[in-house]
Amino acid sequence: MIIVTFRSRDVLEGCLASLQATAEPGLSLEVLLIDNASADGTPRWVRANYPSVRVLENPVNVGFARACNQALALASGQYVLFLNPDARLTPGALDAMIQRLLQEPRPGLLSPRLQGGGPSAWGRFPTLGRLAARRLGARPEPEPGEGPVDWVLGACMLGPAEVVRELGGFDDDYFLYGEDLDLCDRMAAAGRTVVYYPLVTVTHLGNDRWDPDRLERVYGAVLMFFKKRRSLVSYVAVWIGLQLLKLWRGIENRESRIEN
8 A cells, every 4th residue: 555645644543543444354455655855744654643654754845646656566465455544445445355356357446436635536537528518517427337438546456466567557657636647548549348347435635726836737648648648749739728728817807807
């Protein structure tokens, strides 16, 4: 199990406590925590309160993808679970997820249903049309049932460790956002199945406050995905589309300030 922290001390205790409750008899649980220079005492607190957790400290914030890969290189388990520090597993959740993944002939990745303040645990690969429809207020797609989906969120993502390693883990070029989308796309290209499993529910506190900096990072991650995983024509079309969306957003914000 891999947890990446950055100023996460206030939510981490609930996460680590839930890991103790979810472990089934006979299930060996290895927890690696990578701290990205939090400066909030997280590594010291974890070592004092959860000595079985292996803690590694980065002197600077290297981002989510690279930190996960650092831990992946050290992990010894048959399966790897990438878990956000603001997530909470329920008793038996991990074993149930593993058993479901084993049903796939060529397992890739799996995510449970996430409840809380975070984003949805699943999605369809982005296209210019889908990005525009979302910005124009289109209704969210209905939640799928159990089974294959395009991609799942990295907040709680399970996969066979060796398969994830064979595909190179996350792409280090993604700092935050988009790395899960990219990995799922490579899984699909390798003939591996990405599964959404809503019969298991995990709490993900998340953060639904979309500040401008965060939105800019999301746009950047989407562009990187199209540059790396799609055609040049698609990349240029999405770049133009996102510029227009940002321009429109800027006009809306100015009009809103004038009205107020």
